[in-house]
Amino acid sequence: MTALLSRPAARILIGLIAPALFLSWWQWQASAGGAHAFAFAPLQSIGAAFVQLIEDGSLVTDMVATLSRSLAGLAIGGTLGIALGVAMAIWHPLDRVLGPLLNAIRQVPLIGWLPLLGLWFGTGQGTELIVVSLSAFFPALLNSYEGVAHVERRYLDIGLLYGFTAAQRFRLILLPAAMPLILTGLTQALAFAWIASIATEILLSAGSGLGVTMQLAQTQQRLDIILVAIIATAMLGFTINHLFQRLRRHLLRWQPSAL
Amino acid sequence: MTAAALASPAVDRSRSRSSRSPLAALVAPLVLVALWQLTCLSGLFPPQVLVPPSEVGETLWSLALSGELERHVGESMFRLSLGYVIGAVAGLVFGATIALSRLAEAALSPFFLAIWQVPVIAFVPVLVIFLGIDEPFKIAIVALATFFPVALATFDGIRSVPKAWFDVARVYRTRLPDLIGRILIPATIPAVLTGMRVALTRAWVVLVAAELLAADSGIGQMMEMGRQMFRIDVVLAGVVVSGLIGFALDRGAKAIEHRAIRWKYA
Amino acid sequence: MYVDPRPPSISSASEATARGALTVNDLHKSFAIGGDSRLVLDNINLTVKPGEFVSIVGASGCGKSTLLRLIVGLDAEYSGEIRLDGERVATTSLDRGIVFQDHRLFPWMTLQQNVELALLNTDTPKARRAQIVADHIALVGLQGFEQAYPHQLSGGMAQRAAIARALVTEPKLLLLDEPLGALDALTRVRVQNELQRIWMAQRSTVLMVTHDVEEALYLGDRVVVMAPDPGRIRRIVEIDLPHPRDRRAPLLHKLKDEILAELTAAPADPANLVRLPGREGR
Numbered sequence: 046m047t048a049l050l051s052r053p054a055a056r057i058l059i060g061l062i063a064p065a066l067f068l069s070w071w072q073w074q075a076s077a078g079g080a081h082a083f084a085f086a087p088l089q090s091i092g093a094a095f096v097q098l099i100e101d102g103s104l105v106t107d108m109v110a111t112l113s114r115s116l117a118g119l120a121i122g123g124t125l126g127i128a129l130g131v132a133m134a135i136w137h138p139l140d141r142v143l144g145p146l147l148n149a150i151r152q153v154p155l156i157g158w159l160p161l162l163g164l165w166f167g168t169g170q171g172t173e174l175i176v177v178s179l180s181a182f183f184p185a186l187l188n189s190y191e192g193v194a195h196v197e198r199r200y201l202d203i204g205l206l207y208g209f210t211a212a213q214r215f216r217l218i219l220l221p222a223a224m225p226l227i228l229t230g231l232t233q234a235l236a237f238a239w240i241a242s243i244a245t246e247i248l249l250s251a252g253s254g255l256g257v258t259m260q261l262a263q264t265q266q267r268l269d270i271i272l273v274a275i276i277a278t279a280m281l282g283f284t285i286n287h288l289f290q291r292l293r294r295h296l297l298r299w300q301p302s303a304l
Numbered sequence: 305m306t307a308a309a310l311a312s313p314a315v316d317r318s319r320s321r322s323s324r325s326p327l328a329a330l331v332a333p334l335v336l337v338a339l340w341q342l343t344c345l346s347g348l349f350p351p352q353v354l355v356p357p358s359e360v361g362e363t364l365w366s367l368a369l370s371g372e373l374e375r376h377v378g379e380s381m382f383r384l385s386l387g388y389v390i391g392a393v394a395g396l397v398f399g400a401t402i403a404l405s406r407l408a409e410a411a412l413s414p415f416f417l418a419i420w421q422v423p424v425i426a427f428v429p430v431l432v433i434f435l436g437i438d439e440p441f442k443i444a445i446v447a448l449a450t451f452f453p454v455a456l457a458t459f460d461g462i463r464s465v466p467k468a469w470f471d472v473a474r475v476y477r478t479r480l481p482d483l484i485g486r487i488l489i490p491a492t493i494p495a496v497l498t499g500m501r502v503a504l505t506r507a508w509v510v511l512v513a514a515e516l517l518a519a520d521s522g523i524g525q526m527m528e529m530g531r532q533m534f535r536i537d538v539v540l541a542g543v544v545v546s547g548l549i550g551f552a553l554d555r556g557a558k559a560i561e562h563r564a565i566r567w568k569y570a
Numbered sequence: 571m572y573v574d575p576r577p578p579s580i581s582s583a584s585e586a587t588a589r590g591a592l593t594v595n596d597l598h599k600s601f602a603i604g605g606d607s608r609l610v611l612d613n614i615n616l617t618v619k620p621g622e623f624v625s626i627v628g629a630s631g632c633g634k635s636t637l638l639r640l641i642v643g644l645d646a647e648y649s650g651e652i653r654l655d656g657e658r659v660a661t662t663s664l665d666r667g668i669v670f671q672d673h674r675l676f677p678w679m680t681l682q683q684n685v686e687l688a689l690l691n692t693d694t695p696k697a698r699r700a701q702i703v704a705d706h707i708a709l710v711g712l713q714g715f716e717q718a719y720p721h722q723l724s725g726g727m728a729q730r731a732a733i734a735r736a737l738v739t740e741p742k743l744l745l746l747d748e749p750l751g752a753l754d755a756l757t758r759v760r761v762q763n764e765l766q767r768i769w770m771a772q773r774s775t776v777l778m779v780t781h782d783v784e785e786a787l788y789l790g791d792r793v794v795v796m797a798p799d800p801g802r803i804r805r806i807v808e809i810d811l812p813h814p815r816d817r818r819a820p821l822l823h824k825l826k827d828e829i830l831a832e833l834t835a836a837p838a839d840p841a842n843l844v845r846l847p848g849r850e851g852r
Contacts, residue, residue: 055410056410059407059410059411060410060411060413060414060415061414062411063411063412063414063415064414064415064418067415084433084434144332145331145332145335146332146335146336148332149332149333149336150336152547152548152550152551152554153543153546153547153550154505154508154509154512154546154547154550155509156509156512156513156516157512157524157527157542157543157546157547157550158543159516159527160516160527160528160530160531160539160542160543161527161531161536161539161540161543163531164352164353164531164534164536164539165353199670199672199674200674200676202644202674203674203676205644205662206642206644206662206667206668207664207687207688207690207691207739208662208663208664208690208691209690209691210691213690213691217676217679217687218676221676221678221679222676222678224678239423240423240425243423243425243426244423244425244513247425247426247428247429247517248513248516248517255426256425256426259426259428259429259430260429262429263429263430263432263433266433268430268433271429271430271433272430274426275422275426275427275430278421278422278423278426279418279419279421279422280421282421282422282423283421298719299677299678299679299719299720299721300677300721301677301721
């Protein structure tokens with residue numbers, strides 16, 4: 046058995062069993078006329094919907110919209126998070142003042158802020174961007190803080206030995222040494238921003254985006270469109286995460302082996 | 305997004321900071337509340353935008369008195385508990401299965417990982433079509449949100465039991481029940497409990513989101529109604545309650561985690 | 571006899587007179603451990619001539635590393651005197667370089683960048699730096715590895731890189747804190763030979779701490795034998811053999827046996843009892 050499983054061809058085939066079974070079951074449900082038949086969209090219609098969404102350009106528009114929202118939120122929240130995290134790790138008074146406050150705010154699930162933000166800023170794309178930025182902010186903040194706070198003493202000693210100024214210490218020791226954790230923070234922030242994008246699009250339906258399309262399709266009972274959007278979400282999410290990991294590996298190429 | 309990307313930060317800072325004493329953890333929120341009250345008193349923001357904590361407190365109080373708060377919280381908790389138990393059990397079973405059987409892993413994990421790429425919230429429209437907006441839908445989404453982290457944590461936990469321990473067990477000819485009870489389970493409990501804690505927090509967030517979207521009761525729905533009626537005090541009351549519940553859930557789960565893995569930190 | 575390969579000195583020529591004379595007088599150092607004050611170094615007196623290679627040996631806990639940290643200036647709390655060429659040591663300075671047991675090269679910089687950063691805050695004109703760095707990398711035998719990251723270097727190579735970094739500022743005094751302790755036995759012998767060659771070319775004053783008695787005797791002009799609890803100098807051995815040394819020299823073996831016997835003396839010797847303050851009769 047183990048020998049069989051170690052052959053890549055065999056693994057691929059076995060891996061396809063579950064999805065194949067699932068799709069067959071799905072198709073059967075769609076055509077069997079059972080209680081939920083109205084809900085199950087036949088596989089052909091999903092394919093047709095896919096083609097249609099490509100042709101009228103809306104799938105691409107949606108993907109671009111969600112992606113831009115996520116990246117914008119990552120840029121805003123991530124940058125602020127890193128800046129504040131690094132600052133708090135370097136200046137302890139700032140940490141003592143802001144730390145507990147930020148920790149308290151963190152307890153409220155971000156989605157819980159949505160109605161409040163909706164009242165303050167309306168239910169448009171601006172609010173969506175704020176929530177996405179906030180969700181990128183905290184992982185970036187926490188990890189950047191840890192990264193800088195735990196820079197090894199022995200590297201700082203070297204800085205002392207060679208008379209590093211504060212600026213040199215920051216540029217040549219703190220920042221590079223903290224970079225692995227900062228990038229971990231950004232990876233998490235990207236993941237959270239992506240999820241927050243989809244979530245706010247579903248909840249607020251402002252502008253365009255994969256989540257907006259899903260929500261709209263739900264009101265129209267168009268399961269086929271929803272499924273196309275879900276598959277697009279999965280693939281796009283996987284791709285940008287994968288690309289980000291490649292970027293991270295390049296930036297951290299000085300690290301020994303697989304870290 | 306991969307599980308690794310969604311794990312907690314490398315070092316759990318909140319533990320080192322506020323586990324020193326439960327009182328210390330209260331200082332920050334109290335300061336926050338004090339600042340909030342002062343900001344309102346200064347008249348910096350009109351009442352449509354910000355309402356002082358005193359007023360929020362009154363609203364909470366009246367909601368509590370009328371039993372409405374209890375109803376909302378109760379509904380939310382009911383959905384959370386039921387969905388969580390279902391999802392956690394399913395996750396444990398699934399995670400253990402693919403960890404212990406190479407065949408199961410080969411057959412099931414590609415599909416599992418493919419679905420894992422989709423944020424759970426994206427399944428809300430799908431589930432609404434199938435299940436409507438009633439209780440089954442909310443319980444299902446909570447179960448889904450719980451399932452993935454628990455399954456992954458269980459898988460990781462079992463797979464990372466050092467092979468060396470199995471070797472030791474073989475040398476001493478340990479019987480299977482002992483192997484499972486005395487070696488496997490204690491070895492995997494830390495990872496599994498962490499996964500269950502993460503799942504709990506996630507499940508709570510997803511539930512609130514689902515209630516915001518489609519529900520007739522629950523904390524999320526309470527906030528959404530508040531928003532639609534421009535009752536910012538109600539919205540803020542909801543924020544406070546959901547924050548407190550989230551905090552309590554997290555702390556409770558951490559406490560259980562620490563009790564169970566005392567041997568690790570002894 | 572030896573052609574000095576050092577590039578034009580970064581310090582003024584007049585300092586060629588007394589470069590690297592170290593005097594330590596009546597040095598005492600205590601640490602506060604859990605409320606108690608523990609004497610770590612007791613009445614250390616040591617004079618090192620310029621260009622001399624002095625080894626320090628002793629069991630764990632005799633304060634060897636603490637002594638080095640005080641001399642290099644990473645720790646400024648002590649009573650007594652530490653002077654380099656007459657000047658009191660209070661803080662770190664480019665006059666004194668140190669190589670640690672873990673090379674402490676910055677993992678995120680290449681070998682060349684690591685060595686070059688020692689020159690960051692010196693007066694050396696930027697144009698000259700690349701050449702000086704290249705010369706020192708060649709000195710330790712690492713030509714060709716300038717663009718390698720530390721994780722790509724072997725233990726011995728990384729340690730040689732650390733030595734290059736310590737030497738590139740041409741310090742008056744070079745301190746080595748168990749520099750070869752992390753290396754396997756074979757690499758250690760090789761790097762010891764390298765160290766001897768480099769020192770003979772540079773002739774900086776060197777103070778090396780090691781737990782390897784053979785290494786101490788092979789490399790040092792003098793060997794300081796320390797005893798622990800509190801750390802103090804038991805005796806100083808002179809080795810009147812020319813460099814480069816022959817490892818088989820009978821004098822070295824005789825001294826090694828003597829010193830080892832001293833260091834591993836039976837606990838009945840009161841000087842070797844571990845004494846913790848406030849815990850008599852343990």
